[in-house]
Amino acid sequence: MDGSDEPVDLLVIGGGTAGLVGARTAARLGARTLLVERARTGGDCLWTGCVPSKALLSAAEGPDARPPGAGTPTDFAAVRRRVADAIAAIEPEDSPEALEALGATVIPGTARFTGPRKAEINGTRIRFRQALIATGGAPILPPIPGLEAARPVTSETVWDLEELPGRLVVIGGGPVACELGQAFARLGSAVTLLSRSGILPREDRDAAALVRSRLAADGVEVIEGAAVARVGAGGSGSTVHTSDGRSFEADVILVAVGRAPRTAGLGLDSAGVECDDAGYVRVDTSMRTSNPAVWAAGDVTPYPDFTHLAGVHASTAALNAVLGGRRTVDTTIPRVTFTSPEVAAVGLTTPSGRGSTTRTIEHAGSDRAITQQETSGFTRIVIDRRGRILGGTIVGPRAGESLAELTLAVHQKMTTRTLTAVTHPYPTYNDALWNAAIAETYARLERPLPRAVVKILVGLNRRSSRSARRDGHAD
Numbered sequence: 001m002d003g004s005d006e007p008v009d010l011l012v013i014g015g016g017t018a019g020l021v022g023a024r025t026a027a028r029l030g031a032r033t034l035l036v037e038r039a040r041t042g043g044d045c046l047w048t049g050c051v052p053s054k055a056l057l058s059a060a061e062g063p064d065a066r067p068p069g070a071g072t073p074t075d076f077a078a079v080r081r082r083v084a085d086a087i088a089a090i091e092p093e094d095s096p097e098a099l100e101a102l103g104a105t106v107i108p109g110t111a112r113f114t115g116p117r118k119a120e121i122n123g124t125r126i127r128f129r130q131a132l133i134a135t136g137g138a139p140i141l142p143p144i145p146g147l148e149a150a151r152p153v154t155s156e157t158v159w160d161l162e163e164l165p166g167r168l169v170v171i172g173g174g175p176v177a178c179e180l181g182q183a184f185a186r187l188g189s190a191v192t193l194l195s196r197s198g199i200l201p202r203e204d205r206d207a208a209a210l211v212r213s214r215l216a217a218d219g220v221e222v223i224e225g226a227a228v229a230r231v232g233a234g235g236s237g238s239t240v241h242t243s244d245g246r247s248f249e250a251d252v253i254l255v256a257v258g259r260a261p262r263t264a265g266l267g268l269d270s271a272g273v274e275c276d277d278a279g280y281v282r283v284d285t286s287m288r289t290s291n292p293a294v295w296a297a298g299d300v301t302p303y304p305d306f307t308h309l310a311g312v313h314a315s316t317a318a319l320n321a322v323l324g325g326r327r328t329v330d331t332t333i334p335r336v337t338f339t340s341p342e343v344a345a346v347g348l349t350t351p352s353g354r355g356s357t358t359r360t361i362e363h364a365g366s367d368r369a370i371t372q373q374e375t376s377g378f379t380r381i382v383i384d385r386r387g388r389i390l391g392g393t394i395v396g397p398r399a400g401e402s403l404a405e406l407t408l409a410v411h412q413k414m415t416t417r418t419l420t421a422v423t424h425p426y427p428t429y430n431d432a433l434w435n436a437a438i439a440e441t442y443a444r445l446e447r448p449l450p451r452a453v454v455k456i457l458v459g460l461n462r463r464s465s466r467s468a469r470r471d472g473h474a475d
């Protein structure tokens, strides 16, 4: 770093969200922080993940999109520019210069551990007091015969397409497949989505059904339970064959079947850092690995792959590494799939445990949804027997925004009674969450004991107003 032989306080390997947030946190605390990035700072989120995919989805809804049946071709170059502009606007925040302004040092290169407190960067040895592994993950290419030869794109390379694919076959059914499949269909590609499971397998099935019907309305042929058997050369592209004998022509194949952690060549054995059976770096709830001086955060850990989680976990890891102590990470994890409609969920999405139940408000009954003509959504909360909100799912426009309130309720272990007491502005999509809480509060008042108490209170009140009238104090 500065030519001295002093070990750095925190060595951060990887400059995606986890690495950047970890390094920023440590540098702000005055720790001697060194971040090593082998490609470009910003990582998956900025270059190939959240930012380009959300910009593409937005372009597919807006003026760059081809109106269905209008016959006007999409200006794909304009769409690409819009994606590039979004990245360019955010990139300075994630740049090496921004991090160095906080006092960290950024080195381009590939790092690998050579011991429990030693690493090598481009052949140069370095000692560290603490280290943070933030090397992320990469898309999986399943071993389907003929697939590799067909030169499929993944979430890393789809952004290099210079022309809108005429026929796009998407293999997968998770958030990447659904978001990108819908965006390309709206831009004018003929999209077939082949998913082994039902689409969005981690989500409430009613939510997945709404996304499936919207995908179909956008022209996506959604085939669930599809087992891709092989890929062969087609006329001008490839042919994807499923094991039930069907075949699908593709100009481009997009593979979106999940991601694997990037740990190859990291020298984890030399550092005494253990991985789990799936290859993720094992961490405890303070984000510490099996080496007490090494921490990990982001997609390289077994936690779900989300930018917000990568950032929060890296910040906790860096605080623990630099200040000592064992702050633990929060267990309330919100998630949003940015399809239209958005699917936003947190905590439990189905009842669990005795007396646990759900309350659902269909957006067909939400005044905001009615005025926006966007009624095909719902807000569903899961409640325990004491009325505590354990989680839920919101489906609809801006469901991701509405989810913040539900996340707060779950995080704060709020009851439906507490939420009922909070005045919500009218008309908003969050009305539905409020009304779900109110419906549960009323239902609880119908139970024998509260009903009896209410009856007594009403009776007492009636009697006291009668005697007030008798005494001449009537209002």
Ligand SMILES: Cc1cc2nc3c(=O)[nH]c(=O)nc-3n(C[C@H](O)[C@H](O)[C@H](O)COP(=O)(O)OP(=O)(O)OC[C@H]3O[C@@H](n4cnc5c(N)ncnc54)[C@H](O)[C@@H]3O)c2cc1C
Binding pocket: 013, 014, 015, 016, 017, 018, 019, 036, 037, 038, 039, 040, 041, 042, 043, 044, 045, 046, 048, 049, 050, 051, 053, 054, 109, 110, 111, 112, 134, 135, 136, 137, 155, 176, 262, 266, 297, 298, 299, 300, 304, 305, 306, 307, 308, 309, 310, 338
């Ligand atoms: C299409 C798509 C859309 C997504 N949309 C969303 C979304 O809307 N919301 C959301 O929350 N999440 C989203 N995600 C997930 C999100 O992008 C990831 O969870 C997040 O970016 C992970 O950050 P990370 O820092 O762990 O890893 P990365 O961003 O992958 O960063 C790891 C970095 O480490 C570097 N590196 C690796 N090995 C070494 C080494 N040995 N030496 C030096 N450097 C190294 C890599 O070059 C890389 O820059 C999306 C993902 C995809 C694919």
Ligand SMILES: NC(=O)c1ccc[n+]([C@@H]2O[C@H](COP(=O)([O-])OP(=O)(O)OC[C@H]3O[C@@H](n4cnc5c(N)ncnc54)[C@H](O)[C@@H]3O)[C@@H](O)[C@H]2O)c1
Binding pocket: 142, 171, 172, 173, 174, 175, 176, 177, 179, 194, 195, 196, 197, 198, 199, 200, 201, 226, 227, 228, 256, 257, 258, 259, 304, 305, 306, 335, 336, 337, 338
């Ligand atoms: N909005 C967001 O927050 C967002 C957006 C995109 C990605 N991500 C994250 O990125 C990660 C990767 O996303 P993803 O969608 O690639 O993976 P995923 O693991 O979420 O989903 C994979 C899907 O592919 C299907 N599948 C697996 N093997 C298959 C095969 N051989 N043939 C057909 N289908 C197959 C599965 O049934 C599943 O539906 C996710 O964990 C997600 O958290 C988040």
